[in-house]
Structure formats: C-alpha cells, structure tokens
Amino acid sequence: EVQLVESGGVVVQPGGSLRLSCVASGFTFDDYTMHWVRQAPGKGLEWVSLITSDGGTTLYADSVKGRFAISRDNSKNSLYLQMNTLRTEDTALYYCARDFAPQKVHYMAVWGKGTTVTVSS
Amino acid sequence: DIVMTQSPDSLAVSLGERATINCKSSQSVIYSSNNKNCLAWYQQKPGQPPKLLIYWASTRESGVPDRFSGSGSGTDFTLTISSLQAEDVAVYSCQQYCVNPVTFGGGTKVEIK
Numbered sequence: 732e733v734q735l736v737e738s739g740g741v742v743v744q745p746g747g748s749l750r751l752s753c754v755a756s757g758f759t760f761d762d763y764t765m766h767w768v769r770q771a772p773g774k775g776l777e778w779v780s781l782i783t784s785d786g787g788t789t790l791y792a793d794s795v796k797g798r799f800a801i802s803r804d805n806s807k808n809s810l811y812l813q814m815n816t817l818r819t820e821d822t823a824l825y826y827c828a829r830d831f832a833p834q835k836v837h838y839m840a841v842w843g844k845g846t847t848v849t850v851s852s
Numbered sequence: 853d854i855v856m857t858q859s860p861d862s863l864a865v866s867l868g869e870r871a872t873i874n875c876k877s878s879q880s881v882i883y884s885s886n887n888k889n890c891l892a893w894y895q896q897k898p899g900q901p902p903k904l905l906i907y908w909a910s911t912r913e914s915g916v917p918d919r920f921s922g923s924g925s926g927t928d929f930t931l932t933i934s935s936l937q938a939e940d941v942a943v944y945s946c947q948q949y950c951v952n953p954v955t956f957g958g959g960t961k962v963e964i965k
Contacts, residue, residue: 775945776894776902778954778956790952790953793853793953836890836950837954838954842901842902844900844901
C-alpha cells in the first residue's frame with residue numbers, strides 16, 4: 732500500500748523551530764518529487780515547498796523562503812521540513828505529498844494525513 | 853504567482869442533481885510541451901487529506917466515478933458532478949501546475965440541499 736506518514740507537529744512559541752518528518756512506503760521513494768502543503772484552520776491549501784527526486788532542486792513559497800528548509804534521505808524513504816523563526820501565521824496542518832508520477836509537472840496523487848503545527852505563545 | 857479563483861464559495865445541491873464548480877486562473881495554464889491545460893481538481897472530505905480527482909483539466913484519476921468531469925481551457929475551468937451523491941459532500945479545490953509555485957484555489961464547499 733502506498734503510504735505517507737507525517738510526524739513532528741507540536742505547539743511551539745513564535746520564533747521557535749521545529750522539524751517535520753514524513754516516511755514513505757509502498758513505492759520507490761527516490762523516483763519522485765515530494766512536497767509539503769499546508770492548510771491553515773478553515774482555509775484552503777497552500778503549497779509550501781518541493782524537493783526533486785535526487786534532492787538537487789528545492790523550491791519554496793515566498794511566505795516561508797529563508798525560514799524553512801526541505802530535505803530528504805532516500806536511504807530512509809524520508810522527507811523533512813526544518814521550520815525556523817516560526818510565526819503565528821505558520822499555524823496549519825502540514826501535509827506531505829507525492830507527485831502523481833516521475834515527471835516535470837506537479838500535481839499530487841498521494842497525500843499523508845498531515846501533522847498539526849500550532850505557533851502560539 | 854498565478855492566482856486561482858473559485859466560485860461559488862459554497863453550494864447546496866439536491867441529491868441526484870448537478871453540481872457545477874468554476875475555477876479561473878489569472879493567466880493561461882496551457883502547458884507548452886503538450887498543449888494541455890495544467891489544471892487539477894481535488895476533493896477533500898471533512899477530516900481527510902485531499903484526493904486527486906482530475907488532472908490535465910479533464911482526465912479522471914483511476915477509480916474516480918464518471919459522474920465527476922472536468923472541462924475548460926486557457927483560464928476558465930469547470931468541475932461538474934452530474935448526479936450528486938451523499939458521499940460527494942466535500943470541499944473541492946482546483947490547482948494549476950503549469951508554473952511554479954503551484955497554486956490552489958480557495959475551495960468550494962458542496963453540501964446537500
């Protein structure tokens with residue numbers, strides 16, 4: 732079964748740091764570009780970051796650029812998101828998602844259940 | 853960034869009736885490599901992650917019932933549920949993937965009237 736399982740979401744104070752993890756199973760992890768997508772309470776989906784299959788290319792939303800860092804460890808079938816200088820507006824459910832196929836365009840066919848990050852004092 | 857605007861924000865439809873959701877992009881989302889529209893639709897039921905329904909504007913993902921259909925080109929797109937079922941209650945979101953960053957519409961909530 733193709734599966735993504737996120738972890739690491741907690742309550743953190745503004746200015747704090749956090750590292751999210753996503754473990755993949757059921758497919759060849761190092762074939763796919765992976766994404767983090769977030770959803771603030773009651774809001775729509777917001778793409779956060781992507782990393783290509785070999786880790787050679789990373790992209791970020793302007794809202795997180797310079798504060799968040801995406802990485803992956805293909806030997807561990809794992810995706811990460813290092814979140815620094817957190818703001819209250821980063822409060823959201825964070826999803827790990829996989830591209831539909833190994834391809835150059837990015838629509839997401841596999842999603843985890845998400846992990847909740849709350850930034851509050 | 854390409855802005856995706858959905859309408860309406862919500863709609864209530866009787867069981868068995870048609871539901872129509874619109875999505876408009878701030879610029880054309882035609883992919884030059886294959887001349888297809890890089891537009892996807894997702895369904896998100898309460899408490900669940902999004903589920904891919906349609907990509908390339910009109911291609912149904914495997915296992916998606918044929919009552920779901922996508923249409924449109926350029927900047928204007930539509931998701932149609934031809935005969936609404938109780939299990940279709942959800943938020944539906946469009947996404948463009950022609951240009952990075954990929955961007956999503958704000959979502960349309962579909963309920964039973």
